[in-house]
Amino acid sequence: MARRKLPEIPNASLADIAFMVLIFFLMVSTMDTDMGLERRLPPMPPPDQEKDDTPPIKERNVFVVLVNAQNQLLVEGEWLQVEDLREKAKEFMSNPNDDPNLPEMTEKDVPFFGPTKITKGVISLQNHVGTQYGTYIAVQSELVGAINDLRNELSQKQFGKPYNKLNSDQQDAVQEIYPSRISEAEPKKIGGGK
Amino acid sequence: MSKFRKDSGKELPAISTSSLPDIVFMILIFFMVTVKMRDVSLKVHVVTPQATELSKLEKKSLVSNIYVGEPLAQYQRTFGSEPTIQLNDQFAGVGDIINFITAEREARDEAEVPFMITSLKVDQYTKMGIVTDIKQELRKASALHINYSARKKETVD
Numbered sequence: 001m002a003r004r005k006l007p008e009i010p011n012a013s014l015a016d017i018a019f020m021v022l023i024f025f026l027m028v029s030t031m032d033t034d035m036g037l038e039r040r041l042p043p044m045p046p047p048d049q050e051k052d053d054t055p056p057i058k059e060r061n062v063f064v065v066l067v068n069a070q071n072q073l074l075v076e077g078e079w080l081q082v083e084d085l086r087e088k089a090k091e092f093m094s095n096p097n098d099d100p101n102l103p104e105m106t107e108k109d110v111p112f113f114g115p116t117k118i119t120k121g122v123i124s125l126q127n128h129v130g131t132q133y134g135t136y137i138a139v140q141s142e143l144v145g146a147i148n149d150l151r152n153e154l155s156q157k158q159f160g161k162p163y164n165k166l167n168s169d170q171q172d173a174v175q176e177i178y179p180s181r182i183s184e185a186e187p188k189k190i191g192g193g194k
Numbered sequence: 195m196s197k198f199r200k201d202s203g204k205e206l207p208a209i210s211t212s213s214l215p216d217i218v219f220m221i222l223i224f225f226m227v228t229v230k231m232r233d234v235s236l237k238v239h240v241v242t243p244q245a246t247e248l249s250k251l252e253k254k255s256l257v258s259n260i261y262v263g264e265p266l267a268q269y270q271r272t273f274g275s276e277p278t279i280q281l282n283d284q285f286a287g288v289g290d291i292i293n294f295i296t297a298e299r300e301a302r303d304e305a306e307v308p309f310m311i312t313s314l315k316v317d318q319y320t321k322m323g324i325v326t327d328i329k330q331e332l333r334k335a336s337a338l339h340i341n342y343s344a345r346k347k348e349t350v351d
Binding site for chain 1: 244245
């Protein structure tokens with residue numbers, strides 16, 4: 001009895017299977033792009049510097065943000081939610097109505113803008129040792145966001161495009177009007193509790 | 195009876211697709227090889243916090259990572275459950291950071307050193323005490339350019 005020849009398995013669909021595997025790998029391997037909040041730390045003060053003789057900053061020029069161990073915010077002596085922080089910071093940095101309680105403005109000649117009033121405001125962020133990192137980042141993000149918003153609004157008004165589409169000279173000018181001055185207090189090792 | 199008569203009766207032979215799987219497999223293997231896997235195995239549990247103002251970390255080669263979080267369950271017996279620092283592949287203390295930064299700098303080209311970024315991958319429930327300590331150490335090591343790693347926050351509108 002002669003062996004019957006086995007029918008050949010069609011291999012036309014092998015390509016489709018391979019494509020399916022390929023697409024699966026392409027989807028799964030998200031080249032996990034690292035995103036983050038970029039900051040610059042202040043350099044360490046030289047050890048021989050005893051007392052800094054910079055003039056003290058006036059109280060109206062400082063936007064104090066305190067975060068305690070219960071992740072609550074005290075902004076300018078007022079209990080506030082993280083969601084409301086951005087508006088408050090924007091109001092502080094822009095001071096549209098020359099409010100005497102908001103920071104002083106100095107007149108300065110800025111390229112593209114002519115004489116402009118520039119704020120002397122500084123944002124000061126202090127946190128407790130027990131503050132949660134997540135809250136700290138949320139606060140930082142809102143403060144950076146406030147300044148970014150102001151810059152975007154200004155460049156939209158002046159140049160008709162968002163801040164990151166401007167060329168570097170224009171960006172410098174906008175930066176001069178809304179500087180990113182967020183200072184963090186030197187850590188203090190006082191106060192009770194962990 | 196021309197020699198150049200169009201033979202409309204005969205059909206064109208189909209292009210053989212038998213080598214298509216091989217081509218696709220080649221692409222597949224190329225992708226599998228080039229996808230960069232995470233180069234350290236995490237020994238701490240890190241879920242980064244959410245934020246809105248994010249920028250992308252360009253130039254992966256210039257980034258040094260500091261992980262902070264609770265040790266994974268299998269290490270908790272030896273290292274406890276308090277948030278711990280992980281540098282490269284091992285647990286470390288705050289005092290090791292300066293050495294770590296120095297080693298990272300030496301591994302890079304001298305011209306690239308000023309552009310190095312330290313990425314802090316910190317768990318969102320960590321207390322700020324340890325983060326502040328790390329920041330102080332980084333300042334001492336003058337590694338001032340840092341990046342708080344975070345996830346994009348989905349805005350609910």
